[in-house]
Amino acid sequence: MLLLSQLINGLQLGSIYALVALGYSMVYGIIMLLNFAHGDIIMAGGYIAVLILTAGRNPVLAIILAIIGCVLLSVLIEKVAYKPLRSAPRISLLITAIGVSLFLQNMAQLLFTANARSFPNTVVIPAINFRIGSINISLTALVTIVVTIISMICLTLLVQKTKMGKAMRAVSEDTDAAKLMGINVNSTITFTFATGSTLAGIGSILYCCRYPLVSPTMGSLLGLKAFVAAVLGGIGSIPGAMIGGLAIGFAEVLVSAVGLSEWTDAVVFAILIIVLLVKPTGFLGRSMQEKV
Amino acid sequence: MLKINDINVYYGPIHAIKGVSFEVHPGEIVALIGANGAGKSTILKTISGLLRPKTGSITFMDTDITKMEAHKIVQQGLAHCPEGRRIFLRMTVMENLEMGAYTQKGVDEDIIESVFARFPRLKERRRQVAGTLSGGEQQMLAMGRALMSRPKMIMLDEPSMGLAPLLVEEIFDIIKTLNESGTTVLLVEQNAGMALEIAHRAYVLETGRITLSGTGKELATSDEIKKAYLGG
Numbered sequence: 001m002l003l004l005s006q007l008i009n010g011l012q013l014g015s016i017y018a019l020v021a022l023g024y025s026m027v028y029g030i031i032m033l034l035n036f037a038h039g040d041i042i043m044a045g046g047y048i049a050v051l052i053l054t055a056g057r058n059p060v061l062a063i064i065l066a067i068i069g070c071v072l073l074s075v076l077i078e079k080v081a082y083k084p085l086r087s088a089p090r091i092s093l094l095i096t097a098i099g100v101s102l103f104l105q106n107m108a109q110l111l112f113t114a115n116a117r118s119f120p121n122t123v124v125i126p127a128i129n130f131r132i133g134s135i136n137i138s139l140t141a142l143v144t145i146v147v148t149i150i151s152m153i154c155l156t157l158l159v160q161k162t163k164m165g166k167a168m169r170a171v172s173e174d175t176d177a178a179k180l181m182g183i184n185v186n187s188t189i190t191f192t193f194a195t196g197s198t199l200a201g202i203g204s205i206l207y208c209c210r211y212p213l214v215s216p217t218m219g220s221l222l223g224l225k226a227f228v229a230a231v232l233g234g235i236g237s238i239p240g241a242m243i244g245g246l247a248i249g250f251a252e253v254l255v256s257a258v259g260l261s262e263w264t265d266a267v268v269f270a271i272l273i274i275v276l277l278v279k280p281t282g283f284l285g286r287s288m289q290e291k292v
Numbered sequence: 293m294l295k296i297n298d299i300n301v302y303y304g305p306i307h308a309i310k311g312v313s314f315e316v317h318p319g320e321i322v323a324l325i326g327a328n329g330a331g332k333s334t335i336l337k338t339i340s341g342l343l344r345p346k347t348g349s350i351t352f353m354d355t356d357i358t359k360m361e362a363h364k365i366v367q368q369g370l371a372h373c374p375e376g377r378r379i380f381l382r383m384t385v386m387e388n389l390e391m392g393a394y395t396q397k398g399v400d401e402d403i404i405e406s407v408f409a410r411f412p413r414l415k416e417r418r419r420q421v422a423g424t425l426s427g428g429e430q431q432m433l434a435m436g437r438a439l440m441s442r443p444k445m446i447m448l449d450e451p452s453m454g455l456a457p458l459l460v461e462e463i464f465d466i467i468k469t470l471n472e473s474g475t476t477v478l479l480v481e482q483n484a485g486m487a488l489e490i491a492h493r494a495y496v497l498e499t500g501r502i503t504l505s506g507t508g509k510e511l512a513t514s515d516e517i518k519k520a521y522l523g524g
Contacts, residue, residue, distance in 0.1 A: 179361075
């Protein structure tokens with residue numbers, strides 16, 4: 001019974017990691033950039049939601065505006081910081097991403113001070129617990145899992161079935177060949193950023209509902225863990241990011257369950273090191289081989 | 293139809309294409325032949341907008357496309373089937389063809405049928421992932437994909453590369469019938485013998501310069517060409 005409630009706990013946490021990891025993986029898949037500012041997009045979403053909620057507005061409005069805010073911010077970052085470096089060496093792009101991340105964190109500190117604000121999570125999702133037998137399931141956990149499943153189904157349909165989704169796959173596989181098909185690569189990249197940050201916006205709200213504190217640095221550890229999840233699943237792979245996120249969530253919950261909760265972060269990064277040593281392509285990543 | 297006027301293309305400090313000019317008329321098959329590294333593929337990439345010439349101009353159907361973005365050039369009716377095929381290996385055959393029709397509004401059944409009629413083997417394998425196709429089938433897919441945009445002119449870069457002789461014959465036959473049905477062809481080949489056989493006119497490229505030109509027949513019988521490209 002304890003196992004089952006831990007399982008749901010892990011599923012909840014893992015869902016959030018998976019949502020964030022997808023943004024990392026999709027952007028990496030399309031422009032080979034580890035977008036380290038992705039975690040800070042989540043922080044921005046958290047602040048937007050907190051500001052609207054503490055102003056006494058409707059939680060639905062807060063959620064929608066937080067997601068829109070995440071999308072606009074990440075598209076803006078892409079246009080201003082990454083697009084001018086499209087043909088630059090990848091290391092320049094990586095350093096820029098780290099710079100953008102630091103910029104966003106310091107900007108938030110300037111605007112909102114370094115003190116954490118509490119997120120009125122019970123306004124968004126009421127604190128209801130369901131008892132099934134001897135286990136307790138919170139409504140938050142249930143909503144998180146369901147919303148994540150719906151998001152992933154939508155994403156899969158988008159990528160597999162729509163014209164834009166197919167263009168995304170084409171660009172990520174071969175940018176020049178995609179151009180020759182008449183695909184506008186720049187707008188496809190923008191769309192990828194927008195999709196990834198929509199998921200980040202959703203993840204942001206769900207994360208704040210579980211850990212109801214919003215601070216300028218809240219995105220950095222979450223972002224790093226989601227990055228580990230993306231690497232574990234195979235960076236660039238969408239199903240990989242989903243699996244990797246869940247795996248990291250379960251690993252954390254498992255480590256806490258055996259009484260080593262202060263070790264969770266260490267275990268997550270140990271997983272990163274082990275993956276990089278043993279199987280750098282992760283679960284579903286591929287090393288491309290072309291037939292001549 | 294296509295007019296290249298004195299283009300110069302650089303890869304960083306390397307002057308790859310040195311003042312090349314040539315023309316392709318409607319309905320022709322024009323071949324660009326030359327050794328490895330002569331700049332044949334560079335010229336095609338420059339025409340399709342993947343590379344930019346430093347100077348010179350490129351006109352397609354009276355439109356200046358010199359500075360046009362690659363994805364807009366396709367919309368003008370100029371398709372480029374690149375060297376090494378560059379099909380999307382992780383996508384299915386059908387998805388590859390859909391990508392070829394990206395500039396069209398929706399995927400037209402007629403055009404798919406016409407591509408399948410030209411390449412029946414693609415129809416059999418339409419649900420297969422492109423990476424599992426044989427080399428010849430991949431070449432057919434690359435050509436079929438380029439045809440999906442209903443091009444007025446198609447540029448083919450080394451369509452015979454890595455294929456068995458029998459398949460090379462088949463591919464060249466397809467190019468010929470494609471041309472007979474009204475599509476203008478600009479063909480880049482190392483296999484000069486085959487290319488000159490089907491080309492109306494040809495240009496010989498050596499280290500970034502055009503050194504010879506003439507009809508396919510003239511060049512095929514010229515001593516210089518025989519010595520340099522046809523093995524005797």
